[in-house]
Amino acid sequence: MAAGRRRYEPLGRPPLSQRHLFEWLVALSAALRHIWLEPLDPLQVFRAAVLMALFVILLRTPDSSGDRAAGVFAVFGTLAVIGGIFWMPLCGLSIAWMAWRHSGRWPAVVMALLILPWDPWLAADLQWPLQVVTAELGGLLAGISPQYEMADPIHGDTVYLRIPCASFCSIPHHNVDVGQIAYEPFRINDQCAGLNQVEGLFALTGAVLLLLGQGLRHRQDLIFIAVAPVLAVIVNGVRVAMSVWLSRWVDRGPWEGWLHDLPSYIVFAIAVFVMAVIARRLAERQA
Numbered sequence: 001m002a003a004g005r006r007r008y009e010p011l012g013r014p015p016l017s018q019r020h021l022f023e024w025l026v027a028l029s030a031a032l033r034h035i036w037l038e039p040l041d042p043l044q045v046f047r048a049a050v051l052m053a054l055f056v057i058l059l060r061t062p063d064s065s066g067d068r069a070a071g072v073f074a075v076f077g078t079l080a081v082i083g084g085i086f087w088m089p090l091c092g093l094s095i096a097w098m099a100w101r102h103s104g105r106w107p108a109v110v111m112a113l114l115i116l117p118w119d120p121w122l123a124a125d126l127q128w129p130l131q132v133v134t135a136e137l138g139g140l141l142a143g144i145s146p147q148y149e150m151a152d153p154i155h156g157d158t159v160y161l162r163i164p165c166a167s168f169c170s171i172p173h174h175n176v177d178v179g180q181i182a183y184e185p186f187r188i189n190d191q192c193a194g195l196n197q198v199e200g201l202f203a204l205t206g207a208v209l210l211l212l213g214q215g216l217r218h219r220q221d222l223i224f225i226a227v228a229p230v231l232a233v234i235v236n237g238v239r240v241a242m243s244v245w246l247s248r249w250v251d252r253g254p255w256e257g258w259l260h261d262l263p264s265y266i267v268f269a270i271a272v273f274v275m276a277v278i279a280r281r282l283a284e285r286q287a
Contacts, residue, residue, distance in 0.1 A: 020098070023081045027095050028055060030081075031115050034088040041117040043196065050203045051095070054111040057210050058102050077101065092116040106221045107206035107213075114203055123195060130193035130233065135159040137237025138188070142244035147185070160185035161244065163254060186244065186254050194236035197268070201232040204272050213279035215286040224279065235271050239264045 028051065035047050077097055084091030092115050099108035135146040144161045165184040205228040209221055242263035243254035252259060 020102075023078065024055065024098060027081050027084060027091065027098065028052075030085045030091050031088075031095060034091055035115065035117075038088070038117045038120070040120040043117075043119055043199065046196075046200070046203075047115045047117075050111055050114050053203075053207060054095075054099060054108065057207065058099060058108065061103050061210065061214075063102055089116065103210070105210060106218060106225060107209040110202055110225055111206035111210075114199060114206075118199060119195060123190070126195055127190050127193045130195055130198075130236075131159055131188045131190070133233055134192065134194050134236045134240055135161065135188045137234065138240025138244070141238065141241030144244065146188075158187055158189065160187040161240075162186075163244065163247065165253065184253060186240075188240065192236075192240070194233055197236050197264075198229045198232040200268070201228045201235070201271070205275060208272065208276045208279055212276055213283045215283045216279065217286070220282060224275070231271055231275075235267045236264075239267050242267065 031051055032048060035041070035044050035051075038044065041047070077094065080090060080094035080097060084094040092113055095115065096109045096112035099105075099112045102108070132146075139146045139161050142161065144163075146159050147162055149158045149160075162183045163186045202225070205224055209216065209224055213221070213224075240254075243259050246259050246263065247254035247256075250259070254260060
């Protein structure tokens, strides 16, 4: 056994130098602290889970660092880890660098960068376009034209699908004051916009490629990563349409309980399963 290395055979982990292990532990501790201290991020638990999952996956991945762990790169990595203790963006970059150093795979870099609070940073700019795309796609698949309530001439405030509710609404002349007799708006709000789904599919895509797509080329990794956000938006639109169709079948509102949540899990699981099968088949061909 090489000096300065330790093996963890029961866990199936490859050798990890003491310096690299120390850097990882410092970076993980700093990242978890930054995540905990980010009160505006609704995905704190998600980011912590992705971080720990990445660490475990990399520990079970053969070390391919080579020249990436030597010379000026080693100094850069160590300084980034130290700076990341005090500044969260640098912490994310340092973990992304260590993930690349160990695996040489872009999916590991993407998973590492997901520890950053993208939701508070990007929500204001991305939520409304995602709401519009989700409503248009969901409405197209459900046979309903989306309706818009505009706060100003340029930016929209909310978008919704008009759901007939006469069969399950107990209020006589429901919504008569706003000209929607026997209709209830199924609003595509900020939480339904799909930004969470985009980040979630990024994380699962990275995990699938690292676990099942070993041996894929960089170009193939990048194609999967580029497709992930587009697939997430499509999945969200299909989820809305499924909720509407199920609500027609059971005569209930698509915003109620399992009618709202279950289609999301089903469509998301199918998308990840298909991606996993494709990644595995491509990896087998490469082998």
